[in-house]
Amino acid sequence: MNKFVPLLLAPALVLSACNDQDDQVEDRIETQAEQSARASGDAPVALGLTERQLLDADILASDGTELGDVEAVTKDADGNATELLIEVENSNPDRYVTTPIDGLTVTTRGNDTDLSSDMTMDDIGALPDASLQ
Incomplete structure (x- = not known):
């Protein structure tokens, strides 16, 4: 076997391990978000929407450009x-950021309930990466 083959495979193995870790974190976040939404039930948690509705929402710029998808909701003690x-x-x-609920408005597009923001993609890009634990 060529002595360079292991060196060529090493980056692929590292990338594979990183992707597996990222997938595990994403799966954990999704599972926790779904559990929290079930526990919240039909009670509105912000903007007259339930946690489930927030999790199903896209974040849109004022011109309708999709900025991202809601993956999880942070709630206060109440x-x-x-x-x-x-x-x-x-x-x-995949990149994750957090944004406050304040400043978002509910937008209905057909059967979809989304959230509109005054932010642009540049504004989203300038936000720090969210800490995914």
């Missing part, structure tokens, strides 16, 4: 949503 974990649209690898 069960009110305070901020959203967003997966930034078209990020590769």
Whole structure:
């Protein structure tokens, strides 16, 4: 066997391990978000929406451009949503940021309930990466 083959395979193995870790974190976040939404039930947690509705929402710029998808909801001690974990649209690898609920408005597009923001994709890009634990 060529002595360089292991050196060529090493980066692929590292990338594979990173992707597996990222997938595990994403799966954990999704599972926790679904459990929290079930526990919240039909009670509105922000903007007149339930946690489930927030999790199903996209974040849109004022011109309708999709900025990202809501992945998780942070709530205060009273069960009110305070901020959203967003997966930034078209990020590769996936990038996550948080944004406060304040300043978002409910937008209905057909059967979809989404959230509109005054932010642009540049504004989202300038936000720090969310800490995914």
